[in-house]
Amino acid sequence: MSKQTRDSTAPVPPDRGHLLTEQPNARSVSLDAMGTLGCLELINDEDAMIAGAVRDQIGHIADFTDRVIASLRAGGRLIYLGAGTSGRLGVLDASECPPTFQSEPGQVIGIIAGGDRALRLSSEHREDERNGAHEELRQLALSEHDAVLGIAAGGTTPYVLGGVEFAKSLGASTGLLTCTPIGKPAWCDVLIAIETGPEVLTGSTRMKAGTATKMTLNMISTGAMVGLGKSYSNMMVDLRATNDKLRDRGARIISVICATSRDESFALLDRARNSVKHAIVMHRLGIGHDEAETRIRDAGGHLSKIIGARTNGGAS
CATH class of the missing domain: 3.40.50.10490 (Glucose-6-phosphate isomerase like protein; domain 1)
Incomplete structure (x- = not known):
């Protein structure tokens, strides 16, 4: 049986023409004549909605x-x-x-x-x-x-x-x-x-x-x-620093919350096995990694329940 014969006997699919996503856009009827700039401007205008x-x-x-x-x-x-x-x-x-x-x-x-x-x-x-x-x-x-x-x-x-x-x-x-x-x-x-x-x-x-x-x-x-407590203020404190970009971001988060220098923040991150949240709890409470783990677990992961909420854009 040829491909043409198989196609001719295939069941007719449901008509989806009534769906908005399948209907023609009146603003793009001349899409093929708009030129590159006109085409992109129209796409951008539509995306703005x-x-x-x-x-x-x-x-x-x-x-x-x-x-x-x-x-x-x-x-x-x-x-x-x-x-x-x-x-x-x-x-x-x-x-x-x-x-x-x-x-x-x-x-x-x-x-x-x-x-x-x-x-x-x-x-x-x-x-x-x-x-x-x-x-x-x-x-x-x-x-x-x-x-x-x-x-x-x-x-x-x-x-x-x-x-x-x-x-x-x-x-x-x-x-x-x-x-x-x-x-x-x-x-x-x-x-x-x-x-x-x-x-x-x-x-x-x-x-x-x-x-x-x-x-x-x-x-x-x-x-x-x-x-679930994966952020503190607007910072991703559950980040695990597994590459240079994330180590840099993690150290900056620690510096903001703990008011530590960049070098101090990297040292904290190393002690905390690259966990930003653990590093913050360890520093703020003066405890080790295992106790920080317990405190975080008991707080349901919410850092604000351990060190208080951050206010006015500064450290809590």
Whole structure:
């Protein structure tokens, strides 16, 4: 059977033309005649609308973030589930949590249709498999302590919808992030529907929808980690200094909070086994690493409960 014959007998896919993310953008009808500067100015103008669209959903984003905080406090996980660009953004956000917040690598997980290979090579056909994520989710042994966020710009991706529905059946708290208005499915606890509108390049949801998704995931993971005590004031005090850039940043954080010189801060960091939070507690309380570990654990990770809140931009 020829490829042409196989294609002619393939089932007709659902019509997605009603979705805002699939509709043509009236402002970009002449995109191919605008020239480079005009094209880029239009893209920039369209991108400028995204922050407001995300803000319109801030209540729902906060609702899901609070659920994530509760899950992580209970020893559970945050799991992102997506295909294509949506999946890649989920994996990206998950991978940034350990170096930024010293979270365990398995605490925030990104799952993408097609697996790690799909991070570099397109595997769009995998997104049509409604049961495609089931085995990977089953292997994670999901429970009521976990929070799962499905990411689907158009809100129709079978891989994502089927995966989140399956996660709900296993007891997980569930959310769905879309970039077009849809009705909230029965298996979805929180719907985040950001109206990004038609793309400059029709249907290319890696653009505005991707930007809105990245902003939202930044908010969820950062808000959750701040809620867990991973920051002190606006500083990432759970940072572990594993390279020169992070050692420099860690030393500067210690200097701000402890009013120590740069050299003193590096010495503290060395004594604290490259943990900024431990270095601060050790210095402020005049204790060793093991006792600092106990104090941090007893405070639930919140540095302000140990040394007090930072006020007026200076040391506490």
